[in-house]
Amino acid sequence: MTYFAKLTTTASYLPERVVTNEELAQVMPTSDEWIVAHTGIKTRHYAQNDENTSDLATEVGRKLLQKSNLSADQVDLLIVTTITPDALTPATASVVQGKLQAINAIAFDVSAACAGFVFGLSIADKMMRSGQYRHAMVISAEVNSKMMDFTDRTSTVFFGDGAGGALLSRTNSSDEEFLIAEKLATDGSQAQTIHSGRINPITEIASTNYPTADAFYQDGRAVFEFATTAVPKQIEQLLAEAKIKLADIRMVVCHQANLRIIETICAKLKMPFDKFPHTVEKYGNMSSAGIPVTLDRLVTSANRQPILLSGFGAGLNYGSMLIRM
Template sequence: MPTYTKLVAMGQYVPERIVTNDELATIMDTSDEWIQSHTGIKTRRFAMNGENTSDLATEVAQQLLQKSGLAATAIDLIIVTTITPDALTPATACIVQRNVGASNAFAFDMSAACAGFTFGLATADKFIRSGQYQNVMVISAEVNSKMMDFKDRTAAVFFGDGAGGALLQATEDPHENNLIAEKLQTQGNPEVIHSGRVQPITTVAATNYPQTDAFYQNGREVFQFATTVVPEQMRGLLASAGYRPDDLQYVICHQANLRIIEKIAATLALPMTKFPHNVEDLGNTSSAGVAMALAGVFDQVNGPTLLTAFGGGLAYGSVLIKK
């Protein structure tokens, strides 16, 4: 029989440390007024008590196990989407697997920048529909604070740390299928957004040591891309699935910037009440933003909901779900 994908549970976690705009203004040339007017962000959370990306993701994994009632040994696959992993290797997902005791799972990381959660959901869906995997976790976790240049107000004021995730489960009942349609795209443009670049060596020397660059984004190009190309993809996906924008209960966008979300809402001629958002309090949490925003309204979702995210790559993806 065909296998379908059911969205069983959602979880989210943020570090305790709240960082205000006024605090950032003490270390860089900015102000609360400037940040709020340009981004809508008031506060964000930073992982400052020894927490790393795997710790945030583990908190979400434990929530997913508790909410679903599953034992850790029932998990077949763990996908962690992140651009701020604990290390290049091993995968952060493998550390989460160890932390929760998911001994029967296999685990890997996915890097699709801020589009990670949509890419992760679409990937997990394929594993489940293969018929070989029953229970899959997709967790988006970011400690963006460790990748920031705090002299660069064009990037540092935007970002916060957090994690969100979903537990997906196989079902043979087509009425329980929650993932309806998807569209994933990339543009192969590495310059608009980049982070963690490691330069090759130029000579053999004892002083060689790997170093990475801080996060960088061209804000103007990101805004233009997010408010023109992304809505076009959203409309196209909806049309191909037989929906119109006003059929949607919710539209959950990447929590990059409140002004971008407002512009997308206006472009689609939809009210902001259909756009759950957490960016004011949590900042841009990269791939975790959509997952956390969905987790915040998951119990209220009873109609078609569009998840859309965009980020470095340039990568952008939309997933239509329905409960």
């Protein structure tokens, strides 16, 4: 028997704490005018106190269960995409599985940075086609604020925290299949363009040795050039191979890096900007969570017109995917 995956529902969650540009300007040399001009971002949400990445992901998981009328023990696959995990081990997905009491789900993390949600959906789709899994959660969750250098205005002002995800269910009908086509890629030659959490090896055996991780870093200009050059080309190649015209696309949900990148990708594709939903002004760059949060909050009707997802980030990983809700 042939199996497919259908996308049954989406959900999202944001921490309560809203951080304005003016507040950041009190702790680093920046201003609301500079941030808005360079990024389009006005506010973002921060997780604080005891709220960590697994907590954000768990809230999304609970919403997915409620919206789909499933019990936790019916989920048998749980993928969390994140570059800001609770810890290197155990996987954040394992923690979420425990909090949800999804006792029958295998759970693991995917680290593909801002392309994480697209990569996670692709993995879940292939696993569900095997017929071994009936219901899968793909949740992207990030607490970027805990990895920021608050003396670095060129990176910190971009980022916010949040989580979003989708629930996939197995189907025998190709008419219900969510995935139309996909194209994933990695350019490892630019691996140092964006990095976070690097842990250096020891130089000697000493009682003073203790593991430390570095803060988030990005070469903003290089990222902009990469995203606005490689991503439109990948999207055009994907559409050509799928034999779908840009005019037939309902909307393009890009990684919410910053408004200027989204505007430039839109211009290069020569598409109307109203086909590019965006949440980055209110929520900032949420890394892998940006696409599912935007999809959940701005895609209100479930018609079958194709939606294009495009994520790009550290690795450098980038992926574009045509889906039907």
